[in-house]
Amino acid sequence: MTLGSFLQPFPSDGAHVEHLSRRTLLAATTAGVAAATLSAHPSPATTLSRKALRAAPSDPAQAAAATAPSDKALRKIISGMSLEEKVGQLFVMRVYGHSATAPDQADIDANLKEIGVRTAAEMIAKYKLGGIIYFAWAHNVRDPHQIADLSNGIQTAGAQNPSRIPLLIATDQEHGIVDRVGKPATLFPGAMALGAGRSTSDAREAGRIAGAELRAIGIVQDYAPDADVNVNPANPVIGVRSFGADPTAVAKMVAAQVKGYQSARIASTAKHFPGHGDTATDSHTGLPVITHTREQWEQLDRPSFEAAIAAGIDSIMTAHIVVPALDPAEDPATLSRPILTGILREQLGYDGVVITDSLGMEGVRTKYGDERVPVLALNAGVDQLLNPPTLDVSWNAVLNAVRSGELTEERLDVSILRILRMKAKLGLFKDPYVTHRGVDRTVGTRAHLAAADRIAERTTTLLVNKDGLLPLSRRRHKNVLVLGANPASPSLSDGPPTTVIGAALTELGFAATVLPTGTAPTQAVIDQAVAAAKGKDAVLIGTYNVAAGSAQQKLVNALAATGVPVVTLSMRNPYDIAQLPSTGAHVAAYSWIDVELRAAVRVIAGRVDPRGKLPVPVQKADDPTQVLYPIGYGLRY
Numbered sequence: 001m002t003l004g005s006f007l008q009p010f011p012s013d014g015a016h017v018e019h020l021s022r023r024t025l026l027a028a029t030t031a032g033v034a035a036a037t038l039s040a041h042p043s044p045a046t047t048l049s050r051k052a053l054r055a056a057p058s059d060p061a062q063a064a065a066a067t068a069p070s071d072k073a074l075r076k077i078i079s080g081m082s083l084e085e086k087v088g089q090l091f092v093m094r095v096y097g098h099s100a101t102a103p104d105q106a107d108i109d110a111n112l113k114e115i116g117v118r119t120a121a122e123m124i125a126k127y128k129l130g131g132i133i134y135f136a137w138a139h140n141v142r143d144p145h146q147i148a149d150l151s152n153g154i155q156t157a158g159a160q161n162p163s164r165i166p167l168l169i170a171t172d173q174e175h176g177i178v179d180r181v182g183k184p185a186t187l188f189p190g191a192m193a194l195g196a197g198r199s200t201s202d203a204r205e206a207g208r209i210a211g212a213e214l215r216a217i218g219i220v221q222d223y224a225p226d227a228d229v230n231v232n233p234a235n236p237v238i239g240v241r242s243f244g245a246d247p248t249a250v251a252k253m254v255a256a257q258v259k260g261y262q263s264a265r266i267a268s269t270a271k272h273f274p275g276h277g278d279t280a281t282d283s284h285t286g287l288p289v290i291t292h293t294r295e296q297w298e299q300l301d302r303p304s305f306e307a308a309i310a311a312g313i314d315s316i317m318t319a320h321i322v323v324p325a326l327d328p329a330e331d332p333a334t335l336s337r338p339i340l341t342g343i344l345r346e347q348l349g350y351d352g353v354v355i356t357d358s359l360g361m362e363g364v365r366t367k368y369g370d371e372r373v374p375v376l377a378l379n380a381g382v383d384q385l386l387n388p389p390t391l392d393v394s395w396n397a398v399l400n401a402v403r404s405g406e407l408t409e410e411r412l413d414v415s416i417l418r419i420l421r422m423k424a425k426l427g428l429f430k431d432p433y434v435t436h437r438g439v440d441r442t443v444g445t446r447a448h449l450a451a452a453d454r455i456a457e458r459t460t461t462l463l464v465n466k467d468g469l470l471p472l473s474r475r476r477h478k479n480v481l482v483l484g485a486n487p488a489s490p491s492l493s494d495g496p497p498t499t500v501i502g503a504a505l506t507e508l509g510f511a512a513t514v515l516p517t518g519t520a521p522t523q524a525v526i527d528q529a530v531a532a533a534k535g536k537d538a539v540l541i542g543t544y545n546v547a548a549g550s551a552q553q554k555l556v557n558a559l560a561a562t563g564v565p566v567v568t569l570s571m572r573n574p575y576d577i578a579q580l581p582s583t584g585a586h587v588a589a590y591s592w593i594d595v596e597l598r599a600a601v602r603v604i605a606g607r608v609d610p611r612g613k614l615p616v617p618v619q620k621a622d623d624p625t626q627v628l629y630p631i632g633y634g635l636r637y
Contacts, residue, residue, distance in 0.1 A: 068424035077420065078413050081163050086412045087398045088128030089419060090378070092170060092355070092386045095120040096138045098146050100153025107139055115391055120150075121157035127395055128161050130419055131168035133387060134180055134219065136490075141171075141181050143492070144217050144443045148434045151218020155432040166423055166432035168267070170221035173214060174241055175206065176591040177572065182492030183594075184444035185213050188452050191226050191253070192574075193459040193590035195243035195615030196634070200256035202455045203243075207260025207268070209448050214266055216442035218434045220426050221267040223317060223355075225257040227304040228277035230616060233575045238276050240572055240590050244615025245277075246631055247300050251307035258311040267422055270308035272319035272357055273344060274326060274333055275301030287332060287366045289322045297326060306348060314422050315353040316344065318382065320363030331380075334364050335373065340381035353418045355384035359394065370394065375401045383415035456599035461612030462635040463577050464586040469565050471606025471637060474509045477537040477565070482512050483529050483555070484542025485519045485571065487592055497542055497571055497592040504601035505540070519544050520551045526558050538565045540604065541583075542592070546576040548621055557582050569600055574614060578621040578628055588612070609637050 069077075078086070096110040097103025100120040103111070108118045117123040120132065132154055134140040134147070141147055151169050158167045171180040176190010188206040189197070197203075207225070214222055229250050230242035243253040254270060261268035274297065279288035292300065305316065318334040326343060327336040334340075334356050344350050356364070356377055364373055374385045374394045378401075388394035401407040423429065462470065472480070482502045489495025494503070502514040515532050517525050533539050539559050546552045560566045560582035567585045570576040574588040587610070589600040603610045613634040620626045 068421075068427070069429055071417070071421070074417055074420045074424060077163060077165065078416050081416075082128075083399065083402060083409065085128040085161065085163050085165075086409065086416055087395060087402070089130035089165065089416050090383065090385050090398065090412065091127065091129050091388070091391065091395060092131035092133055092168065092384050093123065093127070093129055093391055094133050094135060094138055094387050095123055095140075098139050098142050098150060100150055100157055104139070120154055121160075123391075124154065124157040124167070125160060127391060128163075129158075129167065130165070131170055131221070131384065134169065134171040136180050136182070144181075144185065144439045145436050147181065147217040147219070148436060148439050152433050155218070158432075165420070166428035168221045168419070168423060168426075168428075169219050170223060170267075171214070171219050172223045173210060173219070174224045174226060175210060176240055176593065176596070178241060179490035179593065181214070181217070181219070182490045183494070184492070185217075186210065186444050186448040186452050187490065187493070187593050187595050189456050189459050189596050189599075190240055190591050190593075191243045192230070192240035192615055193456070193596060193612070194257075195249065195253055196461050196588070196590060196612035197455065197459040198249070198613055198615075199455075199458060200252055202458060203253045203256040204260035204263075205451060206455055207257040208264050209260075209451060211261040211264030211266035211268075213443045213448070215264055216434060216438045218432075220265070220428065221269065221315065221422075222261055223269045223271060224261070225254055225268070225270065226272075227254045227270040227308055228272060228275055229300050229304060230277045231300060232278045233573065233616070233619070235277065235279055237279065240574075242277055243304075244631070245617060246615065247303045249615065251303040254304045255307040255311040258308050258313050262312060262314065265426055267314035267353075267426060268308075269315040269317050269355065270305055270313050271317035272321075273305055273316050273354075274319065274321075274323060274339055275305075276319045276321060277301065279321060287320065287322060287363045289324070289330075292323065292325060294325045297323065302348075305344075309348055309350050309352075313350075313352060314425070315355050315384070316350065317355050317357055317386075318377075320357055320361055331376075332364050332367065334382065335368065335376040335380050337380045345381055351418070353383045353422050354381060356382055356386045358387040359385060360387055360389040365389075371397045374398050375407060378407060378411065378415070383418050452595045453599065456595045457602060457608045457611070459590065459596070459612045460600045460603040460608075460610050461574065461588040461590075461614060462585070462603065462610035462637075463574070463588060463614070463618075463629060463633070464583060465635055466584050469585040470567065470587075470604055472510070472538055472567070472604055473606075477510070479511045479535070479537045480505055480513070481529075481533050481536040481539045481564075482514045482542075483517045483539060483559070484569070485544035485552070485592075486516045487519070487544055487571070490593055494594050495592070497597055500594050500597045501540065501542060501569070501601055504598045505605070508601065508605045508607065510605070517541075517555060521555050522551070526551070526555050529555060530558050530562060533559055533562050533564045536564055538567060540567045540569060542569050542571045542597075543576045543580070544571050544592075545573050546570075546579040548579055550579070553579050556580050560584070567604060569597075569604070571597070574616065575618050578618050588614075606637065610635060
């Protein structure tokens with residue numbers, strides 16, 4: 001999701017990245033509803049005069065906060081809630097379907113099988129949920145108007161519950177390799193690309209525009225940005241989702257993006273506390289253990305979360321990781337009171353919403369059963385319980401824990417107040433609904449798309465340029481063969497990636513021939529590529545997490561041996577270049593989404609100058625104790 005389930009469409013990093021020791025890595029990187037609710041619970045803070053409205057702040061986020069219900073009004077709402085409503089308010093759950101009331105039959109069947117209800121509306125009525133999370137694979141995000149209608153349907157369903165509390169509708173829209181909402185929405189470079197661009201203003205602008213578009217379709221909580229510091233090139237789940245390996249630089253970018261999202265009235269979520277950047281295990285499938293000392297955690301992981309808190313972050317997501325130096329009991333951080341209450345609440349002074357990563361991930365399920373996990377999470381200091389594998393089991397576990405006295409109703413009230421404060425700050429008690437007109441004037445506008453292009457151009461990083469091969473010339477390199485991997489593209493993109501690259505070259509006046517070769521080309525495919533290179537003026541190969549001795553490496557070597565100029569373009573981790581000494585030129589794009597690939601092609605063709613700088617170090621392939629390209633490295637024309 002945020003971690004949870006985003007990897008489903010993508011190949012696993014782990015099989016493609018050579019393992020490096022932790023000591024080496026650490027050394028290398030150190031340096032409607034409103035009216036109903038408010039009529040039942042009136043408060044002076046929620047009814048402003050025209051004069052007061054004219055005097056309200058011009059910033060949308062400040063204006064919403066100025067008109068939000070007071071804590072007194074929110075506590076009155078809580079006092080009128082049933083125990084079942086209080087339990088439901090703690091959960092954020094997935095649901096299948098494009099409509100809250102009339103999904104396709106296949107989605108009805110999936111809901112019945114996994115949740116025991118037919119529709120989102122039925123689920124909200126039965127479990128009194130506080131939030132819903134959208135996924136492309138759950139068929140929630142077909143197009144902007146449909147998403148807006150689904151959001152409105154969900155809010156209407158929430159208004160039918162006795163307390164009539166609006167829902168938090170959330171998604172993982174990190175950008176880069178994690179996008180739930182695709183075109184025609186504006187897609188931006190991901191975190192590591194922004195880290196390469198080194199512009200906090202670009203990070204903030206990307207967050208502001210992305211947040212505005214999410215808000216227009218009814219999504220009000222985004223599980224972004226990723227605040228992890230990626231000090232492990234072999235990290236199978238974070239990688240380019242991180243802004244980089246320098247804690248100070250990451251902290252600045254996190255703070256900027258938080259401010260951007262929240263200026264658009266989006267609840268931003270920093271993740272994954274206490275820091276997932278040095279794991280070699282994927283917490284979807286296992287329980288990672290991080291052996292940092294307390295001092296290393298203070299130096300590497302703390303700064304970015306501290307910066308997010310200082311920037312006013314609305315929510316922080318937990319990690320399903322074990323950090324013995326922070327909790328000797330070796331509980332997953334999601335279930336650890338020393339980490340969530342002792343460090344996050346008490347030491348860092350954070351009093352906002354704490355949300356778990358997906359409770360369906362194996363990392364949080366290995367030590368305790370699904371019935372115990374939500375109760376332990378609440379005891380640890382969590383407020384929102386995200387996407388449990390079986391909602392009925394988790395919901396009833398919390399309900400029964402209160403009835404048995406293991407949890408008190410007062411403990412639930414503390415979390416519910418935090419959740420309602422966030423909903424109030426977002427203006428949901430005033431008006432949770434969106435319109436098609438708002439969608440049309442906000443989502444994927446020409447100005448937003450142009451901003452994404454400009455930002456992407458400032459992230460593309462040139463690492464190798466032997467004999468001045470780049471930029472390619474339409475006169476000398478007219479005929480280009482495009483090869484490479486085609487990882488699954490975000491929903492509603494122009495993918496696959498090789499097609500996007502070929503089309504971008506054609507638009508710039510080149511004659512491009514596209515031949516996808518995949519992440520593991522066979523010898524027959526390599527031979528076909530070599531044959532196709534004959535008569536071409538250049539070859540452009542998109543690479544995806546190249547490992548020593550891999551088929552992708554063999555493909556590049558075979559093409560280089562033909563004498564045709566070879567340009568490689570890493571479409572995910574920038575560490576590929578360490579395995580590609582035979583390439584004539586190498587560019588890092590940090591993702592395979594359209595906006596980054598097209599920007600990289602414009603750099604390769606010389607339409608713009610490469611400006612990106614590595615936000616992580618690249619170690620030598622034959623001696624990982626040595627740095628091949630340090631943080632800050634990047635060539636210019």
